[in-house]
Amino acid sequence: MQQATILRSLGGKKMLLAVLALSGIVHLVNVTGFPDIFYDEGIYMRRAMYLLDTGSPQDSGTFYDHPYFGQIFLGAVLGSIGYPSSLNPTADPQSMEALYSVPRVLMGLLAIADTFLIYKIADVRYGRKVAIIASILFAVMPAMWLTRRILLDNILLPFLLSSILLALYSRNAEEKSSKRTALVLLSGAALGIAIFTKVPVFVFMPLVASLVYTPKSKRLLALWLAPVVLIPMIWPAYSMSLGQFDYWQEGVLWQAQRESNGLLYITEILFSTDPVLLVLGAAGAVLAAVLRDRFVLLWIVPFVLFLAVIGYMQYFYWIPILPALCVAAGILFAKVLSSRPKILAAAVAVVAAFGLASTLALVTTNVTSAQYSAMAFLATKIDDDTTFVANPVYAWVLKSAFGNKNGFSDYRDLIYSPVRTDHTVVVAEGHFMSAIDDYDKLRNAYEKSGTIATFENDPGKPQTYPYTPLNYNWEGRTIDIRASSN
Structure with a gap:
């Protein structure tokens, strides 16, 4: 029995390594050629460079739109390698491409980390079968082209996923152990950092809180909540230290009141980009509702409702729930075809091969x-x-x-x-x-x-x-x- 367990463990590790290798190929190929260099990417690079030059995270005078962790993270990583001077930039296209290759590769590495975290989340919650399917889908499906851009959503995603995973681990720890306390605190800190990157991440608080809370652990919930609230408060506190709190309030209200084409429009974009993942993920979410599985529903529904009521949205706002769609699709495959393992393996292989071929055809296109x-x-x-x-x-x-x-x-x-x-x-x-x-x-x-x-x-x-x-x-x-x- 013990030998069989060890063999299964080794097989699982090999499969995980294979999925991560596949994710690396997909997320790191042609990072400077696709997608195009988007306006917002320039903004976040400018803010990171301003932080490196001045030590201040507030680059826009009195304009406030997002908290500071995006530029802090980018600035810390890029500054650690002496960027951009370490590349010795010259006035030629290859040098310009090299300047953008570094942050784009960083986004690719974050996507690989996301793949790993999705595997672990699904493994802890649903078992290895769902974990393998969900991580493969995240590695290869066309919608993941969104994770290639230098965006706040991509910076915050591994912190959001880490918060979820740590909360899941905390449920398996002893009720009053120091290990559980540490896991809960780390989960709260990770979610706090994600919110300190982009405020709308607060809509995932019910999801993570539901994992932390038990009738016997109300104290732990309060402990978890402390860093979730306190870390993002650095943003308004810093504006107050500059005597600009009124501008901060004005910027936050402006950000919330902007208008765009709406939820239906960005849903149409996601469907046109990756109809297979959207349909499978939506079907998996419906199945989760039938099975009364709060985990997937709390991941997807509050965020979609939030998008429905805010005034301004972009197609890449879907990034935080792409992992949820992959997990939901994994649940769908595993539940519907649980008694037919050969058909399950064949179905997953067909979808993965189709997704991989479609994604590689797309991301090897040069648009820059x-x-x-x-x-x-x-x-x-x-x-x-x-x-x-x-x-x-x-x-x-x-x-x-x-x-x-x-x-x-x-x-x-x-x-x-x-x-x-x-x-x-x-x-x-x-x-x-x-x-x-x-x-x-x-x-x-x-x-x-x-x-x-x-x-x-x-x-x-x-x-x-x-x-x-x-x-x-x-x-x-x-x-x-x-x-x-x-």
């Missing part, structure tokens, strides 16, 4: 070459008498890697601040062009300037499945660099 070429061109135009008006994707590179002092940190700064140099260079790419109808100063800057260089990228792929995410990778398609004299 024009962006790197444009960055290299801009780096040759830096001088003391030229102001750059560009989105943060380009602006932080020019400032932090090449020492440009005259460029704005974001093209939107032109709305509030005058140009003080004789020459202006405008980077008119997709994101800039989407804003000029709303701001006269941006339109005037565009119209008074003339084209000096154009960079284009045509992926050469149909924008149908599995390439539907190309519809949301448009910022690097055409980059019109324009110049004017003031």
Whole structure:
């Protein structure tokens, strides 16, 4: 019996290593080529560089939108290797690609860690069968392209998953043991850090609290809650230390009141990107409801309800529940086909092979070459008498890697601040062009300037499945660099 247990354990470890290797291949291939370098990625890189340069996490004067752990995490990791100066950046596309390769590889490594955590969560809660299926799906399905971007959602995800896993472990520890107390505290700290990265993560508090709480452990629940609340409070406390609490309140309200296309729109995007995972995950969630399994429901339902009531949302807001969809799909497979192991193995293999082929076809597409070429061109135009008006994707590179002092940190700064140099260079790419109808100063800057260089990228792929995410990778398609004299 003991020998059989050891053999099963060794088999499980080999399977886990195989899944992690598969995850590494999928999440680390072509990290600089797909997806495009998105506006928000530039913002978070700019904030990390500002933290490294000044020691302050507040880079935007009096503007508050998200807590600070995103830039603290990025800054700590990048600063530990002397980034960006350690790469010796030069004005060529390959050097620009190298600058973005480091944080993109970091996101890939986080995704591999997520795969491991999903396996462990499902293993503790449902057993090895569900764990293997859920982790394979997270490793290979097309929706996971979202985890390749430098986004707060991807930074917080391993902390959220760690909080869930630690809470599950705490349930198996002795009721009043020091081990359980430590696990509960660590779970609360991990969730507190996740909220300190992005506030909406608070909607997962009922999920983790339900794992910590028992009728005999009310004290432990209070102990868990302390870091969950106190760690995110660093954000408003810091604004108070700067005498900017009113601005903090204003920023939080602004963030909550923004409007966008709504829940149905981002659901349609997820469905067009990965219909198989969405259908399997939704079916698994329904099965969980039938089985009265609160775990999956508390992971998915509060977050979806939150998305339904907030005003502003983006397609990548789905990232925190992608693991839940994978776990739910794993439950579906394991429950429905539990008595037919050969059919179960074949079904999982077919879905995994389909997902892997679709994902590799997508993520090996190059959509960034024009962006790197444009960055290299801009780096040759830096001088003391030229102001750059560009989105943060380009602006932080020019400032932090090449020492440009005259460029704005974001093209939107032109709305509030005058140009003080004789020459202006405008980077008119997709994101800039989407804003000029709303701001006269941006339109005037565009119209008074003339084209000096154009960079284009045509992926050469149909924008149908599995390439539907190309519809949301448009910022690097055409980059019109324009110049004017003031």
